[in-house]
Amino acid sequence: MEQRLKSHVIEVQHLAVEFQLGRRHGTLLKQKLGNLFSQKVKPPKVEHIRALSNVSFKLSEGRALGVIGANGAGKSTLLKTLAGIIPPKSGNVFVRGKVVPLINLGAGFNPELTGRENIFLAGAIHRIPKKVMETKVREIVRFSEIERFIDTPVKYYSSGMMVRLGFAIATDIDPDILLVDEIFAAGDAFFRRKCETRMRKLVGKARAMVMVSHSMPLIQDLCHEVLVLHRGKVVYHGKPRNAVQYYLENCGDSGKL
Amino acid sequence: MAPLRSSYLKLLKNSAMLLAWLCMVMIWKLREVYQYREVIWNFVTQDLRVRYQRSILGMLWTLIKPALMLLILTLVFGLLFRRNFQHFVVYLGSGLLAWLFFADAANSGSGAIIHRGSTYLTRVYLPKAVFPFVTTAAALVNFFFSLVALIILMIFLRHNFTIWLIVLPLAITCLALFGMGVSLWLACLTVYLRDLEHLTDVLLRAWFYLTPIIYPIDMIPEKHRYLFYFNPMFHILHLFQTSLYYGRPPDTMCLIAAPLISAFVFLTGAAVFFWREREFVFLV
Known part of the structure; x- marks a missing residue:
């Protein structure tokens, strides 16, 4: 029993996530008061949308899982749920170990702070002691190749510099579980190659990885198994080559689904 | 039976x-x-630094602002109440600085989740309560600086301190707990009712005049004084004023009421916050 529990690093059971459409912000006093005086002002109707429904899978230690699907299939929502950012509507998510999301790289940055200060902020957010972070700063700066700008506030950075720094930080804090969401979009070809090399190394080192990408070669290259999502449901889970083929044949406009 | x-x-x-x-x-x-205390500390130092980054006097503003306010209120109301006090500025300061902390904590607390929180909530995992804790802690740091400045001023004015200064740590604890509790309440409620952010500021101004800060409680006729007992800030500020300015033991009622009210507000605030925090990510 213990053995079985240990071997699964990520376990997702019948996961469902719901979003509200329409009214995204809390009610304004105006609307509430309006309702007191007249019946006409009705709050806009709240519509719910299922971003994920009945998603179940297990991921064993040392494996890399790719997630593919069309836009709006729920790939990023799945990653955010695994990271604990979005609470599930129903179902269970078990994640064992330190999760480091590489979602929206550089999103956790505070634009007013310098690159160096943001490195320490990111370290604190991932609960790395400051002393440990101090030993990592040099390597992070070296890898991101932005030595000259490291003491400049991040708000003056280009998007490429932001991605470089974000990637360098996220991959240098020894995550147990790496969640990767389409991070190679920015950054030039040379840096992308460097990232891919490092990712390959990390897949070996991290206990598990879940990766979202639209780049089929990258998915096939890095992942051991692939999940195909379509409108919030798992439609295929299996070997990368078969999954990609299934996705390309069935999920497009002319597909059967 | x-x-x-x-x-x-x-x-x-x-x-x-x-x-x-x-x-x-x-x-x-x-x-x-x-x-997550390192994150809190990181955000607090950022707050303090970034707020005054571009100004020439920088961090000094945390001292200059309350000092100027103290000066203005002393000039205006000192004339009115001069007969009642040896050093009006000390009486005023002992209540005003604590009030400024509370107002700062409540104001910034009401925006804690919907402003800074919203940028982080949807991107990284952090306990949501980190954000109201940060705003309150930043206000508390400012308060400590201004309190030290006031004590230096008191030494300079040859104010005689008494043994009742020992109540001061209790007063500060109550104030911090109360500010934190109100912050948690407001941070949570503002997610559902955005107007609160603007309402807080106005209500605080009214509350300021309803609390004996610029006037002494002795000015109020005895038979109406009970009305003030419903004001939590009255009890807390009484501890500050007696220990710092009057140098006499605080009223037993205040001594009991202040910690009880503060703990109550903090615990209920935390309970409500933790009860609703799961929803925040969908609402900010």
């Missing part, structure tokens, strides 16, 4: 269990916030 008593006992047992469960959840949640 017997069945009635047993049903009472059951109710008592159930509510005790509920309370125990609530305490467990609360301790667990607060522990998690404590584990």
Whole structure:
């Protein structure tokens, strides 16, 4: 029993996530008061949308899982749920170990702070002691190749510099579980190659990885198994080559689904 | 009679269990916030630095602002109440600085989740309570600086301190707890009712004049004085004013009421916050 529990690093059971459409912000006093005086002002109707429904899978230690699907299939929502950012509507998510999301790289940055200060902020957010972070700063700066700008506030950075720094930080804090969401979009070809090399190394080192990408070669290259999502449901889970083929044949406009 | 008593006992047992469960959840949640203390500290220092980054006097503004306010109020109201006080500025300062902390904590607390929180909430995992803790802690740091400045001023004015200065740590603890509790309440409620952010500021101004800060409580006729007992800030500020300015023991009522009210507001604020925090990510 213990053995079985240990071997699964990520376990997702019948996961469902719901979003509200329409009214995204809390009610304004105006609307509430309006309702007191007249019946006409009705709050806009709240519509719910299922971003994920009945998603179940297990991921064993040392494996890399790719997630593919069309836009709006729920790939990023799945990653955010695994990271604990979005609470599930129903179902269970078990994640064992330190999760480091590489979602929206550089999103956790505070634009007013310098690159160096943001490195320490990111370290604190991932609960790395400051002393440990101090030993990592040099390597992070070296890898991101932005030595000259490291003491400049991040708000003056280009998007490429932001991605470089974000990637360098996220991959240098020894995550147990790496969640990767389409991070190679920015950054030039040379840096992308460097990232891919490092990712390959990390897949070996991290206990598990879940990766979202639209780049089929990258998915096939890095992942051991692939999940195909379509409108919030798992439609295929299996070997990368078969999954990609299934996705390309069935999920497009002319597909059967 | 017997069945009635047993049903009472059951109710008592159930509510005790509920309370125990609530305490467990609360301790667990607060522990998690404590584990993220480095993030809190990081945000607090950022707040203090970034706020005055471009100004020439920089961090000094945290001292200059309350000092100027103290000066203005002393000039205006000192003339009115000069007869009642040896050093009006000290009396005013002992209440005003604590009030400024509270107002700062409440104001920034009401925006804690919807402003800074919203940028982080949807991107990284952090305990949500980190954000109101940050705003309150930043206000508290400012308060400490201004308090030290006031004490230096008092030494300079040859104000005689008494043994009752020992009440000051208790007063500060109550004030911090109360500010934190109000912050948690407002941070949570503002997510649902955005207007609160603007309303808070106005209500605080009214509350300021309803609390004996610029005027002494002795000015109020004895028969109306009980009205002030409903004001939590009256009890807390009384501790500050007696220990710092009057140098006499505080009223027993205030000594008991201040910690009780502060703890109550903090615990209920935390409970409500932790109860609703799961939803925040969808609403900000």
